[in-house]
Amino acid sequence: QGNPIFIKDVAKVVEGPVQNQRLVWHAQANDQSASEHPAVTIAITKKPGENAVDVSDRVLEQLNSLKSSLIPKDIEIAVARNYGETANEKANKLIQxxxxxxxxxxxxxxxxxxxxxxxxxxxxxVLTLAATLFASWAWGFTINRVSLFALIFSIGILVDDAIVVVENIHRHQLLFPHKSLREIIPGAVDEVGGPTILATLTVIAALLPMAFISGLMGPYMSPIPINSSMGMLLSLAIAFMITPWMARIWLAPHSEQQKNHFNLALWISPKFKKIFNPLLSDQTGKRNRRLLGIGVIGAILISLALPVTGLVVLKMLPFDNKSEFQVILDMPPNTRVEKTSDVLKEMGAALAKVPEVSSYQIYAGTAAPINFNGLVRQYYFRQSPALGDIQVNLVDKHHR
Structure with a gap:
């Protein structure tokens, strides 16, 4: 009596492992089934300005060389995500x-x-695109999906300046067949110069504010307005300096130009007359124009109603046919990580039955390696035994 009782007096005390705070599993789906294995995930990030394709290729090459020396034979290595490969595929598609x-x-x-x-x-x-890529490189941007998208986004605007200049030179040739190209070109270019400059500056004024977006989306969005604006300014310069010079050298003589024009006009003119005559007729033109105006207004109202009704979804970024997705799990607070892991395994077993699933990784008590979606949604804060997610990898989109 009165003596303290120690745990060693009533039990055997040994130093055991620390209680798990996080669990990671990897499973390769095969024949609509999968078995999970404990895993360690290594996420490799490239330095700014480096080529993601080259980095991923060198990493895989280094891994293959380590398999026979440093990595034991009973350790399996699986590539869960290779953004170098997907970046290369998307860049090639954008170039196409x-x-x-x-x-x-x-x-x-x-x-x-x-x-x-x-x-x-x-x-x-071609000259405009080449000059824009050089200007983009000089600005500090790399050729990636965003910068290529900016070029595709602005391609319709980039060609406008050259088209306007060439078309007006072509028109002046038909209006003044007795004049030479040397006499025609200055007046033709000057005639459309003011409106072309104004139209270009108007589009730049509409796009450039995107360059001042701050926060997480700022660096991601800035190449679009900057590359597009630089491309339009370069397009304007080329249209006023290079295009007239090329027109002076390459355009056909008046007689050939006249012949080509009238042959085309004979083919197009009847079709345009069928379209516009009902609108210009003295008897029914007013009514037809009114009906056309009502139809245009109706089409505008219908287009505005599409997002309201949910038939068209407005998003900052377009839908993408990716070969991966995440399943996020939030268990009740104070849930042990083992219970979270068991629930994730049951979900993984159901996913393995889907033929398009090639593999998946389970993260219990911690977040999966951060991708762009996780960066935006701040998934790196998901560090709790009651939280988990499954990184699901699908077969190639050409096979599903």
Whole structure:
């Protein structure tokens, strides 16, 4: 009596492992089933300005070389996410779209104006894109998905200046067939110079405020207005300096120009008359114009109603057919990490039955390596035994 009782007097005390605060599992889906294995995730981030494709290739090469020396044979290495590969795929796709957009513009000029005018416009577009990429590099931007998107976004505006100049030179050739190109070009360019400059500055004024977005989205959004604005200014300079010079050298003589114009006019004119005659008729023109105006207003109202009704979803970024997604789990407070892990495993077993799922990683008590979505939503704060998520990887989009 009166003596203290120690734990060693009533139990055997040994030093054991620290209670788990976080658990990570990896599972490779196979035949609609999967077995989880304990895992350690290593996230590798490139330095600013480095090529993500080259970095990922070198990392994979280094991993393969370590398999036979440093990494034991019973340790399996799996690449959960390779953003270098996806970045390369998306960049190539954007380049293809950029080429397609340029060729489409050239084709649209070829049919109404002729092959020489199309070559001039195409050359102006190529020069503008090259100069814009150089200016973007000088500004400090890299060629990535955002900067390429900015070029595609502004491709319709970049070609406008050259098209306006070439089309007006073409028109002056038809109006003044007795004059030479040397006499026609200055007046034709001067005639459209003021409106073209004003239109370009108006579009720049609409886009440039995006460059002053602050916070997390600032660095992500700034290449779009800056690259687009630089491209439009360079396009304006090329349209006023290079395009007239190319027109002076390459445009066809008056007789050939006149011949091409009238052949095309004979084909197009009847179709335009069918469209516009009902609107210009003395008897029914007023009524038809009124109906057209009502139809345009109705179409505008319908388009404005689409987001309100939910038929069109307004988003800052477009939907993307990605090969990954996350499942976020919030358990009741004070839930042990083992319980969170068990629930995540049950969810993973259900996901493994989906044929399009190739693998998944379970993170209980901690967050998965941060991606762009997690960065925006601040998932790195999800550090609690009651929180978890599953990083689900799908087969390639061409196979699903």
């Amino acid at each position: 779209k950029l080429i397609f957009a340029t060729l489409s513009v050239v084709a649209l000029i070829f049919f109404p104006l002729g092959r020489r005018e199309a070559v001039i416009v195409g050359s102006a577009v």
